[in-house]
Amino acid sequence: MDTSIFKYGELPEFKKFTSENINNQFPVVLEKIRKDFNTIENNLSSFLTQNDLNWDKVINPLIEVNEVLRWSWGVIGHLNSVNDSESLRKIYSKFLPEIISLGDMFGQSKIIYDSLVKLKNTNKFDNVRNRILDKEILEMEHRGISLKKNDQKEFNIISKKLGKLTTDFSNNVNDSTKSWSLILKDKSQVDGLPERVLESMAESAHKFLNKDGQFDSKNGPWKLALDSPTYIAFMTYATNRNLREKLYKASVGRASKGEKDNSQIIEEILSLRTKQANILGYESWAEKSLSTKMAKEIKNVEKLLEELRIPALKKAKLELDILEKFAKSNGLPESEQIEPWDVSYWSELLRKEKFNLDQESLRPWFPLNDVLKGLFKLSEKLFEIKVVEATNQAPKWNDDVLFFNILDKEEKKIASFYLDPYSRPESKKPGAWMNECLNKNNVGKHTLPVAYLVCNQTPPSKNKPSLMSFEEVQTLFHEFGHGLQHMLTTVNLPQAAGINNVEWDAVELPSQFMENWCFHKNTLLNIAKHYQTGEKLSNENFEKLLKNRTFNCGMATLRQLHFAITDLRLHSNIDKNKGKTADEIRREIAKQTTVIEPIQEDQFLCCFSHIFAGGYSAGYYSYKWAEVLSADAFSMFEEADLENSEDLKLIGKKFKDTILSLGGSLPPLDIFKLFRGREPQTDSLIRHLGLSGTT
Known part of the structure; x- marks a missing residue:
């Protein structure tokens, strides 16, 4: 046995x-x-x-x-x-x-x-x-x-060093994220925070302090920490500016001091990557990286990023000016200026005034179970599949984990997936991702595809289910899009099935495509039901969410471009970079890619795991590259008739039979043209981002 x-x-x-x-x-x-x-x-x-x-x-x-x-x-x-x-x-x-x-x-x-x-x-x-x-x-x-024997030996030594350095980098980020916290005991320190955040922070403090009995969300104490749900909520709603500043500085300063300092690790990683690229005959790590990507050349990436940077910077400057005037007319001293720890707070207040939209108050309309039902119903309509829960049929790593089977139109099982939805800061890495458990494989031991879908959304409380923010809903749709490409593949060879062999800068196409459905009226109104009353989200609130999509879009786009341009420059312009630290290079780039330049304590690169511990080195631009593809793909549905279910089925089937089914079996441009009938265009993305008219 x-x-x-x-x-x-x-x-x-x-x-x-x-x-x-x-x-x-x-x-x-x-x-x-x-x-x-x-x-x-x-x-x-x-x-x-x-x-x-x-x-x-x-x-x-x-x-x-x-x-x-x-x-x-x-x-x-x-x-x-x-x-x-x-x-x-x-x-x-x-x-x-x-x-x-x-x-x-x-x-x-x-x-x-x-x-x-x-x-x-x-x-x-x-x-x-x-x-x-x-x-x-x-x-x-x-x-x-x-390579020749000596070069190969050096290459292998570098590979091992890079493996250790990237693991150390990730561990330092996790450790410094977990190690920072403040216990708050004064009610004034948590003014402005929604009830569900106070509950979560009070429960965390209760566990942290090993207290007996029931935690008290109204009177505290409360634990302020750097996990995503707590950090985002505090930066958005807390009226205490000093604490927002302290929290912000702790977040952007993670893994930049003492034993957990990643700054030297960054320099070593960049140096070793350049050496390894040179050994292989490439001028830079970026040149090597792009040789396997859809973009092919650095100049093509730079062109796309610059096309977006110019209108985004112009729009972001206008947005910051409006935000600062609003803040000063509502309590920010005239002598002060907007600081990084003010942006989310004042943006939320401006959003409420401009659209009368309180995103926190919409959470009751997005309980996880209803969001899942709506997501699965949309997928069933578009892609001729059926999603069936089978949690009791699968082994799990945590009691919160769910398990589902995917059936085709003949109700035959074709794939499965795990969903691990909630934040667990003490044991789970932040962020959201899709990973493969099993690939589709018709060679040797035949296997059906199984995906891991991992999110870090707000967990349920004692009296309430997991009530999702609209952003958390988008994240779930995003990861499910990745899962669909993995699970609906018709390619039988595992090297090209699902996301395998798909160029890195095209792999975000299905995920970002699915996010667009969060802004489709029928889809969202079928999902959004109040968890207590069953009342549907109003048309008025939907219109507010639609307008909110492009609220401060210049600043949001610019932030992504800042990361993408920094990543590309760190991994390419070797001569320009000589004699400068990664942080100095980033601050140089910030002059053209931010409207509030990084403060001295901002050592964000030290926790930029995407490029120093993940797979995005010289590839962070991929988000925007794939967004061009996904926006253009979605525009085919918009051009038909989003309210015509027959049109939706026809185009959905075409999307499934090309982009979702063909995986890495053909170049992504060829697959895109099979679906769209032409090469991708940037117009739809610029329109979706709300940047039209700012070029």
């Missing part, structure tokens, strides 16, 4: 993935993978000699061993993100160098490389297989396969 917890092809039994079990059993998995890999190399060596290569002999065994490794390490990585503990973190750090070594072993196998090249040159394959081969060959070249 197999007692191993590592059972590829099945849903992981998460509760059995204890640190002790992982520590004992994962080495066995790694050893088996090494043996299988050696067998593959021996077989391929023989096939090369005999000139007897075909797809099944070369690719299928590689798929199988890679999928086992991806699934096994993926479970550990997933738990490290959603169920963090000191012991699990140690295990993750312990095995990470071995995973990097295995990756280098796979990626730097001369026998595999020669087999792939020969397979490509001596056979005629369809476009999908050719694209997979081209990508595999280029990825191996990016792993140093073509």
Whole structure:
């Protein structure tokens, strides 16, 4: 009887993935993978000699061993993100160098490389297989396969160093986020905060102080911390300006002091990335990164960002001027100016006055269960699927986790997904993401796709369900869009199924496309029902949300452009960057990409995990690049008739049969043209962002 917890092809039994079990059993998995890999190399060596290569002999065994490794390490990585503990973190750090070594072993196998090249040159394959081969060959070249022995050795040393540095960076951000808090005891310190925030902060303080009995949300104490729901709420609603300033400075100063200082790690990461790119023959990390992306060249990215920066900066200056005048006429001293910790607060008050929109008061219309029902109903209508809850059929890592199956129109199961909706600051990384649990695979052990969808929204309280902000609703739609591309794929080869093999700057297309439906009247009004009375959201409130979409859009767009341009510059303009720290470069760029320049304490780069610990290095621009694609794709629905259900079905089916189904089997531009009938245009995005007329 197999007692191993590592059972590829099945849903992981998460509760059995204890640190002790992982520590004992994962080495066995790694050893088996090494043996299988050696067998593959021996077989391929023989096939090369005999000139007897075909797809099944070369690719299928590689798929199988890679999928086992991806699934096994993926479970550990997933738990490290959603169920963090000191012991699990140690295990993750312990095995990470071995995973990097295995990756280098796979990626730097001369026998595999020669087999792939020969397979490509001596056979005629369809476009999908050719694209997979081209990508595999280029990825191996990016792993140093073509390098001389000494260069390859240096390359591998750098890979290991980068693996450790990015993990240290992430741990420092998590630790500094968790370690900062203030216990507030005076009611004046929490003036302006909504009741649900006071409840959450009081409950956190109660746990933190190990108090007995029931927490008191009205009289405190309250715990102020840096987790997203608390931080955003406090910056938006708290009247206490001094505390807003303190909280803001703590947030932008995370991981920039003492033992948890990431500033030196950033310099090392940038230096090592440049070295590694140079070894491979690229001028910069950005040039290497873009060689595998839809944008292809740095100049193409710069052109798009500049096209958006000019109207966004103009609009943002007008918005800040309006905001400052409003603040001064409502209590900000004339001698003062708007500071970064004032923007969210005064924006919310201006929003209330301008649109009579109190976003907090709309939460009761967005209980999680109703939002899910509406999201699934929309998906069923557009994509001919059915979403059915099956939480009691799947092992979970936390009691709050939900599980769903996706059925096709014949009610046959085609995919499944986990949803982990709530913030757990003590054990779960901030942000929201979709990750693969299982890929669609018709090779070896056949598997259906299973996705992890992870959010960090407001958890339920003792007396209320999880009442979502409108932003949290958008985030859920966004992540579900990623999940749809993973789950509705019709590609049977895992290297091109779902999001695999999709260029990084096109992978946000389905997610951002789904967000647009939050602003479609029928969709939203079918979702938004008061959790107590069942009353539907009013037309008036919907119109306010629609107008609110472009409220302060110049500042919001500029913020994203600031991050994207900074990321690109840090990873490209090597000569311009010489002699300057990353922080100095960022502050230089800020002069053209912000309307309130960063304060001295602002060390945001030290917690910019997207580019220093995630996969977005020289790729943060991808959000805006994909937004062009998603806005243009959605405009096809707008041009037809959003109220005509037959039109919606027809275009929805076309979207499913191209963008959602074809995954990485074709270049994204080709897939986009199959759907849209032409190349993408920026007009729809500029209109959606509310930047029209500011160029």
